Amino acid sequence: MTSVQISTDINSLEQQAQQYFIKGNYTQAASCYEQAIEIEPEVKSHYWNLGLMLLLQGQEAEAQMTWLLGMEEGEVQQVEQWTAELIKVLQTEAERRETLAEYSVAWAIRQHIREISPQYVNNLLYLIELSIKQETFTGDELTSLELIELIQSEEIIDIELLLQVLESILNEDPLHPSVLEFAEACLVHISQPQPFINIVLPAAVKIAHSMRQPQVAILMTELCLRLEPERIEILRHLAAFYFKDNNYSRGIEVAKLCYSLSKTVSDKLFAKHLIQRGLMEAPAYWNEACVVFREQESLLISLIEEQPTNLESFTVLWLFNTNYYAAYLRDDPEQNRQIQNHLVQVCQLNVQEYAQEKVQRYGSRQLSRGTKQLKIGYLSHCLSRHSVGWLARWLIQHHNREKFDIYGYFINYKQVDDPLQEWYVQQFTEVYKGGIYSDDIAEKIYEDEIDILIDLDSITLDITCEIMAFKPAPVQATWLGWDASGIPTVDYFIADPYVLPESAQEYYTEKIWRLPQTYIAVDGFEVGIPTLRRDSLDIPSDAVVYLSAQRGFKRHPDTARLQMRIIKEVPNSYFLIKGIADTEAVQKFFMELAEEEGVEFSRLRFLPLDISESVHRANLAIADIVLDTYPYNGATTTLETLWMGIPLVTRVGKQFAARNSYTMMMNVGVTEGLAWTDEEYVNWGVRLGKDEALRQQIAWKLRLSKQTAPLWNAKQFTLEMEKAYEQMWQKYIGNS
Missing domain, CATH: 3.40.50.11380 (Rossmann fold)
Incomplete structure (x- = not known):
């Protein structure tokens, strides 16, 4: 047989094999490659393709034997070259199967590539990606495949593939213990930080807020900081994650660094907003929070006067709520709302530009x-x-x-x-x-x-x-x-x-x-089994117990000082303090106030948060009187207090936040405890502490109100809301 005839026959066999292969007739394709080997035993590609056809038929052992046969008697360099050729053949087919969404076949082929070359990192990355697509990924593969160690030691890696797999893993199982280690290993290969940050930072946001795991989010974000340690966007998120983790001192530190790096008014504004957030969660820093608020307000006024219309969307997002804390610091709705209205008008102008x-x-x-x-x-x-x-x-x-x-x-x-x-x-x-x-x-x-x-x-x-x-x-x-x-x-x-x-x-x-009566109504609350007892808190059974259960934001020093005056004037009284905040700072804050007002430390009790909302409500029953906050009242806490039949003392103000408890008490038919001045607040607190009969009278009113009051009639409230919706729509239709 001439060389021309051999070449013709081989070409014909290869074409036939390819046609059979495309149609899925692997047996016939294998037969063609067997014939090709008989004609050209020295051509290694025939062995590689024959082995692939056997593999696709499920004959794994036969496939491996075929590949080994093709590598017989080769020198080391030849075997290395042939191995690379075989891997390329298998890889091409794995990629084809993946484009056809035949992930299990692609995964099986890549497992054989792994057996041939166990340290081929890119193939291992594809295996991870395929396991995610097949929904079989457990996270343990990162260690069982020794992928993390290989990534750290390998110099040549497909960076685009590496980042693609990182993103897939973060979407699939971001909380697996090995994921953070995998992300850290990727840093060795990152020359352009932005793609890595674009993947990891949104994942950290999801981990902190959707999954409520701020500590993991902090560690993820710190990886981004290694690449760009002075990137303001990263520092903003990091500060917020620290606050969510109740690590206020560290959050404040990061927020202050963020401010020092800020150049524009809008960047400085948001950094000040972050600093203020941390300071207000820790009432011991309230004076500094007030200073920061004045500085922030000055920046807000500058921005409003500037009226920029070229702000980027992420900047506008941050600006929307930078005036958030004004209502916690002062009861001045005219000034607060004037600044708020002008600020969001600037935001609106920019939204209309970038989202025209x-x-x-x-x-x-x-x-x-x-x-x-x-x-x-x-x-x-x-x-x-x-x-x-x-x-x-x-x-x-x-x-x-x-x-x-x-x-x-x-x-x-x-x-x-x-x-x-x-x-x-x-x-x-x-x-x-x-x-x-x-x-x-x-x-x-x-x-x-x-x-x-x-x-x-x-x-x-x-x-x-x-x-x-x-x-x-x-x-x-x-x-x-x-x-x-x-x-x-x-x-x-x-x-x-x-x-x-x-x-x-x-x-x-x-x-x-x-609405005609109330802007909120509920049919009631689930109440669990209490976990607090007076004796366990070392409080006498005949004592008068006051309670305040609010976030650190709401603990204005002026109101807290009034609360100390009440405790001082009521003999045998105790003050329970509970809420989300920097625990150490809250204790320091109240201890200093107590010393200033001449109240013994032994009359204060600091309570941890309860295991559930229903237990929290049950534990309210330990109190004889609840002392509300001002200029930002309780809302849900007020409703819960009234539902539990406990007298409340509230300072009524001018702004919405200072009138929540007022509308709720009016809609439950109780006016005892409504104070319009600081002196009235103290007087009501003292009077309720000393007058047990009055407390019982109020508790009885609250008990009866559950059958009659608008506050506890959610069905009627819903009818009023629905009527409002219909009227709003009719007004809109009429004006269209």
Whole structure:
């Protein structure tokens, strides 16, 4: 047989083999390669392909024998070359199978590549990626494949593949113990920091907020800092994660570094906002917090006067809630709201610049004027075990499904076991379990053709603010979660006759929509078994027990000093202090105040947080009187106090945050304990402490109120809210 004939026959066999292979007829393809080997035993590619055909038929041992046969009697260098050729053949087929979404076949082929070359890192990375796609990834593969050690020692690695696998792992199982070590190992190969940061930083945000694991998020973020130690964006997130982990001193330190590196007014503003957040969670630093607030307000005024319209979207996001703490520091709604309104107008102008097409498209929605059910959308990051989640559920439960379709838009849907969150998921007509991207959530609201969008977050979350600024629904209102945001695209702020004074419309940009009785009502609260006893706290059974259970934000020194005066004037009284804050700083804060006011340290008790909300409510019963905070009152805590039948002393102010307890007490029929001045606050506190009969009278009133008061009639409240929605819609239709 001539060389020409041999060449012709081989070409013919290879073509036939390829055709059989594409059709999945591996037996015939194998036969062709066997014939090719008989004709050209020295051509190694025939062995590689024959082995592949046998492997695809499940004949793994035969495949391996074929490959070994092809490598017989080769020198070391030849065997290395042939091994590389074999791996290339197998790799090509694995890649083809992956494009066909035949992940199990691709994985099996790559397992054989691993057997041939166990330290081939890129192949191991593909194995991880394929196990994720097959949903078989456990995280243990990172150690069982010795991948982390190999990444640290190998010099030549496909960086794009490495980052792709890192992103997949962080999406799949970010909390596995080996994931952080894997991410750290990747740093050796990173020459351009940005792609790594773009993957790891969003994952850290998800870990901290959706998974509630701030310590892991801190470690992840510190990896980004190794690459860019003075990157402001990274430092901002790191400070926030420290605060979430209750490590306020470290968070303040990072926030101050962030400020020192800031160049623009907007960057300085947000850094000051972070510093203030940390300082206010630790009341011992309250004086410094006030100084920082004045500095921040000066920066806010500068920004407002500048009226920039070229800010990037992430900067605008941060700016939305930089005036958040004003209401905690002073009861001056005219000034607070003037600054807030102007600030969010600047944000709105910039949103309209960088999202012009989106805003115009949303604004040009064509209305359907039929008799269809109104679509009400509820937007929040708090539809879970959160104060807003506990309170909003009654409205959702009592909604008339024959008249309204209700949609739930979860921002940063929590990837944790949260029964209340899952309860909400079951209640809505449609549910969108959103992440942390405003664009995606706003687009879904628009596509769902929501008629009225209810914002439950206000300026407590920047993402919510940006969504509302896009105006994906024709009618938008703020309710429950906080005071009004002032964003120009929000039409209404839902209030009642008491929670805002009559003059409030003068300094609100939103139309205040006052419900006839109360802006919130609940049918009650679940109450567990108490875990607190007076004897375990070394408190006599005949003592008068006062309680304050609030966040560190709310512990204004002036009000805390009034509380000390009450304790001092009531013999045999004790003060229980509980809340989320820097525990050590809170104790120092109250100890110093007690010393100033002449109150013995032994009359103060600092309580840890309870294991659940229901136990917290049960433990309220240890108190004879609850002392409210000012200028920011309790809200959920006030409702819980009244539900448990405990007298409350509250200082009524002018702003929304200073009138929450006032409207709740009015809507439960109790005026005893309402103080309009500091002196009245002290007088009521002392009087209730000394007058047991009065306390019993109030407790009896509260008990009777459960059958009659608007505050405990969520069905009636829901009817009033639904009537408001219908009127808002009719007004909108009339103006269109």
